Amino acid sequence: MTGLAAYTATARRASGEVIASYSTSFGLASRLLPPTMRGDIGTVYALVRVADEIVDGPGAESGLDAAACHDVLDALEREVERALATGFSADLIVHAFAETARRVGITSEQTAPFFAAMRRDLQPVAFADERELRAYVYGSAEVIGVMCVHCFLGGARLPEAEATRVVRGARALGSAFQVVNFLRDLGADATGLGRAYLPGVDPMRPSDEAVQRVLERLEGELRVARSAVELLPREARPAVIAAHDIFAALGRRIRDTPAAQLPARRISVPSAQKAAIVARAALSAGLGRATAPRTRLATAEPAR
Secondary structure, eight states: OOOOHHHHHHHHHHHHHHHHHOOOOOHHHHSSOOOOHHHHHHHHHHHHHHHHHHHHHHHHTOOOOOHHHHHHHHHHHHHHHHHHHHOOSSHHHHHHHHHHHHHHHHHHHHHHHHHHHHHHTTTTTTOHHHHHHHOOOOOOOOHHHHHHHHHHTOOOOBBBHHHHHHHHHHHHHHHHHHHHHHTTTHHHHHHOOOOOOOOOOOOOOOOHHHHHHHHHHHHHHHHHHHHHGGOOOOHHHHHHHHHHHHHHHHHHHHHHGGGGGGGGGOOOOHHHHHHHHHHHTTTTTTTTTOOOBBOOOSOOOOOO
């Protein structure tokens, strides 16, 4: 093993520690992936988590004000851009991400909108309309879904029509994950971070009708995402199904909770239920058909 290979392996292990420490749902679902694919997804998750931590608390807890956190986030983005260009970073998390990105086809087309969305979180958020919400969700979640698809395909190509469906499904799944998290964290986001992401939903006094409208859209996005799973490589499908079904279960639990209780409660899926969902997904490995790689994903922001 060369020095660079050893360094990269160490960087990937560091990224694996991030997903193991921070995420039960994604961490559990990712165990269904083969090792290389699981490691690639781990590098994406780790970079996203580091950026998220800059804007969501640890930065401020260390004494940084919003301007200083902005500078740290900008520096992280510059380091990512440098590593994407050169293939190396002294930051282990960035290095691992860049190695994956260069190999599977992730570019600044995905990373730039992501960092723009993270910068938006450094100021109080109160989205006035659907347009503002969708722009934020595109950068904060949908492009991450597209990054994951690149990891699943490993740089392979899909027929154009299938690539369009896969990207649409990946964006829908990323959006659904983000929106269900907004509902789950209504009170904490409002009181702790000064954020009200959902137009028409009062984060401290949500109405049942407003919450149900959000859930209806979320459930529609989950259906779009689920319909595209059959186009993914077989070995990726169980993990995607598991993640999809865990968040669908979370959405159902939120639907069954009176809206007035949401600001003071953090709804979750019990560990035993998550384990059962993952076990069922593991049995679905034969779903659908194999795909024939032909053309690269078109990941520019289209209207959905």
